[in-house]
Amino acid sequence: MEASVALRPIDGVHVTTLIDNYTDVLLPDEGPIRRWGAAGSGGRAAPVPDSISVTGQAVDGLRAEHGFSALVELRVDGAARRILFDAGVTPDGLIGNLDRLELRPDSFESIVFSHGHFDHVMGLDGVARRLGSTNMPVYLHPDFWRQRRLVSGPDRAFELPVPSRAAIEGVGFEIIEGRQPSYLLDGMLLITGEVDRTVPFEQGIPNHQAFVDGTWQPDPLIHDDQAMILHVAGKGLVILTGCGHAGVVNIVRYAKKLTGITQVYAVLGGFHLRAGPVVDETVAALALESPTLLVPSHCTSWQAQHALATAMPAATRPNTVGTRFEL
Numbered sequence: 001m002e003a004s005v006a007l008r009p010i011d012g013v014h015v016t017t018l019i020d021n022y023t024d025v026l027l028p029d030e031g032p033i034r035r036w037g038a039a040g041s042g043g044r045a046a047p048v049p050d051s052i053s054v055t056g057q058a059v060d061g062l063r064a065e066h067g068f069s070a071l072v073e074l075r076v077d078g079a080a081r082r083i084l085f086d087a088g089v090t091p092d093g094l095i096g097n098l099d100r101l102e103l104r105p106d107s108f109e110s111i112v113f114s115h116g117h118f119d120h121v122m123g124l125d126g127v128a129r130r131l132g133s134t135n136m137p138v139y140l141h142p143d144f145w146r147q148r149r150l151v152s153g154p155d156r157a158f159e160l161p162v163p164s165r166a167a168i169e170g171v172g173f174e175i176i177e178g179r180q181p182s183y184l185l186d187g188m189l190l191i192t193g194e195v196d197r198t199v200p201f202e203q204g205i206p207n208h209q210a211f212v213d214g215t216w217q218p219d220p221l222i223h224d225d226q227a228m229i230l231h232v233a234g235k236g237l238v239i240l241t242g243c244g245h246a247g248v249v250n251i252v253r254y255a256k257k258l259t260g261i262t263q264v265y266a267v268l269g270g271f272h273l274r275a276g277p278v279v280d281e282t283v284a285a286l287a288l289e290s291p292t293l294l295v296p297s298h299c300t301s302w303q304a305q306h307a308l309a310t311a312m313p314a315a316t317r318p319n320t321v322g323t324r325f326e327l
């Protein structure tokens with residue numbers, strides 16, 4: 001399906017961070033970025049009852065956790081169409097933040113999962129409980145269901161919680177698997193499917209394994225990792241990554257290849273960058289793309305965030321839960 005269908009341009013897109021590792025209620029608005037909290041215009045905390053204050057009312061806050069979830073709201077002809085991208089890590093984290101933001105999950109047309117890691121999936125639990133019975137479509141790659149672990153020594157391994165197909169289908173969600181690029185929402189949203197791995201310095205996670213055919217086998221590339229792509233008319237591509245296991249440079253280049261659009265407007269999400277030479281190489285490669293907005297989130301280390309901000313100070317901004325990017 002590569003580039004056989006043009007990605008339909010849209011008037012704009014609002015991306016609201018529902019779950020991320022960071023919170024900061026003192027950030028002010030800046031350009032198209034609406035911050036949630038005391039200083040911004042993106043909404044603020046509601047009072048909650050407490051037992052130790054003079055008034056009996058404390059202030060609530062959005063929960064940050066090690067995970068990622070975003071609401072993607074396409075703006076077309078004055079109407080909005082909503083799709084959920086990832087679901088965060090704790091069973092009740094996402095639904096709690098949706099409630100605090102006064103967003104209803106039954107207003108979502110579908111859900112796209114970037115990959116099967118639990119820090120992007122398990123918040124579906126609270127959403128499923130709220131929806132009760134649903135037939136909402138859920139888009140993912142077949143490797144999403146893999147049993148996986150991270151090995152850190154001869155006798156040390158962390159097994160990742162695995163999503164259950166039976167449980168998710170049991171709620172009624174309609175699972176739609178794909179390895180290839182798919183166009184959703186009448187051709188206005190593209191999910192990449194498996195990303196072309198062409199960048200030599202993006203090698204995935206060396207100690208990541210999957211249980212396949214009865215044995216633990218190397219699974220460094222996490223082939224299920226996919227991104228979401230939109231085309232804002234006159235501005236260029238908006239690219240959302242989940243954890244960026246495919247490599248953020250691979251993802252950006254693949255987005256350009258699939259769409260034939262070279263202007264990169266915004267890249268938001270987890271870049272899964274930690275430390276070392278890969279950070280410098282990634283920063284240099286992203287700088288060549290000249291994004292207007294770069295939002296390294298979730299699994300992007302502080303070293304990588306600082307390096308990106310130093311190289312691209314006008315474009316790079318931090319993410320926080322509740323932030324709405326009006327693109």
Ligand SMILES: [Fe+2]
Binds near residue numbers: 067242243
């Ligand atoms: Fe992640």
